[in-house]
Amino acid sequence: MLAPTLTGLAILLLGTTLIARLPVRWWWIRACEFPRLQLAVLALVTAALSPLAGPPWSWTCLAASLATLALQVPRILPWTRLWPVQVQAAETGQEARCLSVLVANVLTSNRHADRLVGLIQRYDPDVIVTLESDDWWQQRLDAALDAGWSHGVKVPLDNLYGMHLYSRLPLLAPRVEWLIQEDIPSIHTDIALNSGDILRLHALHPRPPAPNESEETLWRDAELLLVGKRIHETPVPTLVVGDLNDVAWSRTTRLFCRVSGMLDPRQGRGMFSTFHADYPFLRWPLDHIFVSEHFTLVAMSRLPAFGSDHFPILATLCLRPSRADEHDAPEADHEERCDARDTIREARARDQPD
Template sequence: MAFFQIALGGLVALLLFATVIAKLPLRWWWIRACEFPRLQLASAALVAALLALPLGSPWGWSLAATGLLVVALQARFILPWTRLWPVQVKDAEPGQTAPCISLLIANVLTPNRRAAELIAIIHQHEPDLVLTLESDAWWQKHLDAGLEAAWPHSVKIPLDNLYGMHLYSRLPLSDTRVEWLIQDDIPSIHTDVTLESGDTIRLHALHPRPPAPNESEETLWRDAELLLIGQAVHRTPMPTIVAGDLNDVAWSRTTRLFCRISGMLDPRRGRGMYSTFHARYPLLRWPLDHIFTTEHFTLVALERLPYFGSDHFPILASLCFRPSRSDEHDTPEADGEERAWARTTIGEASVREQKT
């Protein structure tokens, strides 16, 4: 029993440490990584609290209270991405069909060779736009064969460094640019998309480097890329979608700041987490693949699609272009201090050399 109490105390202390340290405004990858498993930390803390209660001693009650404190602190971040919270992007009117746009995102996992399964998923759902990430020359060959006939407009960046990117579109693309925003081996796609109605919207497709061992010891360069796009969206008041594997969770400090800097909305809020990574480990999942919109859109549907061999599930969003309903949305907004922080982060990332 003594060993059990000590082990339980160590677990609760570790959970509290991970919860508190994630609040520190530091960029080391192992600190920022504590922002990812908030649901898992809260679940473990709840189990620990329930195990501590039967101990019936001041020690047990202290452990239970600490566990419940961890649950409460984590719930503050988790709840907006559950159905207990108001939706941030309003639902489209029933029967609304135009002008609408659907976008499918799939991080393919470069060594994965189950391209036929992904192509079958794409043909089943027939999205207007298909964005693939980690797609190299092998993936381009198979995607071209399966998609070019029906998705004739495309942007192709085949790379073998895990940051290849391909965009296939049924809709015309214009003013298309491939940019290397912060690091010279990390591409991004920026393009205008003409809807069937004739309206034009802007799409930014991103895949910044993750904070992880052998990738980046700090989140500085990932954060700077997101905030740089946030600034661009804020400066250009046109209907915009930002999409991609952002290597960050929806509730992180950086992603929430990105939304305030840009004024963009998260269709997940009030609907669920729609966790896309890790596809093979159900207990270790969080939302890494994102679709953000400006206030000009309403949501028809949001769906996580089936497994096709990657470590990510694809995700599909169907949106309606409804600028007349913009005032129904509560648009987030950054204050002066947050905008200064964003400028400092971008400036530092542009001059510092990354260490891995």
């Protein structure tokens, strides 16, 4: 039984890897993009154990395992320390042009607000973005944060898509938009640094592809690409933060980066996987902080769990436009821009899921 079981597992891993490459938006196919690291680890195990299967099973098992590794490793390698960093390290002495951003999906049903507040007080970020935060969360966050983080945008909702922004830095022309779906908000604002410089922040939490949420990824993809298109059209210092319900290496997130020209500070530094906090083997990077080429990175870290199914993520960034040419910003070609435009148009034209 060992030989067919091991070989069957290797073939299943390869099949899942190949399914993820299909150019369709069905949630169960696009979900196969998420566990690339897990698939690669399992393929490495089946490759190592393939001699136990004995011929001819062993050759099939080894071939399927190596094919899986060959397809998966190039996708995940940029999010390891074996890859060059995409965002350059900041130099010292520019504190007035720096800011720290904490992003936390709180999990609406989580009742450990004191733990998150404790993390905020410990790490003292300049900007805090919470997701899935409803009225209950707003009351507790307001009581703890309004004094020190007096600028804010608050969208309490009980549909798992509430969001809050608290800032000790002034917000300029903040607004809430419902970009693609009428029940999914997003926050957009300019922020004034202590140096007087201005940057733009977009906070997003599109609907995930899942059986109880959306059968397709169309609306999630369109929201990301719409923001990416806006960034490209207005090339100012910009941050995009939030739970994007997509992994860093997916086709949509990579297309978003090419359309917008945004950089991922995790590249060359690690995955910083934020979901799922309770299951170590089932984790991938769902919470993101993307930056335009105007920024350098002081530090980035995944913070301790606080009762949510997501870990918070924290990044300290420094606005250094003079170092923009040190970055190799991704750029979309004509066909990719047309694909992004068509995705946005289709999402706006089609009936939205209930």
